Amino acid sequence: MTTILFILLFVGLLAASLLCYWLDHRNGWNLMAWLSGEASSPFAAKRTKQQCCADNEKDEKIQQLQERIQILKRIVTEPAYELNQELYKLKR
Structure with missing residues (x-):
């Protein structure tokens, strides 16, 4: 049971990070830099x-x-x- 839970958690985190990268690319929001503490605002206009x-x-x-x-x-x-x-x- 715990193995399935870890797999689901890993897939969920992977899907969330891919979504953030896609939003960064599509809208220029800079979300991943914001989540890692490199940027001040994810919605800064580029x-x-x-x-x-x-x-x-x-x-x-x-x-x-x-x-x-x-x-x-x-x-x-x-x-x-x-x-x-x-x-x-x-x-x-």
Whole structure:
């Protein structure tokens, strides 16, 4: 009876550790490091390569949009543009 109990205990511990490793891999929770005392929080956010690439793409897009806005500001504040707008209003 005790042999079966030890086998069940071993299989249960093995299944629990495999589950923790799978959760670490899938979600980046760092559970095994937390259980062994190496990490402070198992749910600390980790940045993946995909998130870093997405952030870089967003930064590039924001930079492009800022440049476009600056160009549009220069066009709109240009005296010739204002004159053309006044002429267009008079033509109506």
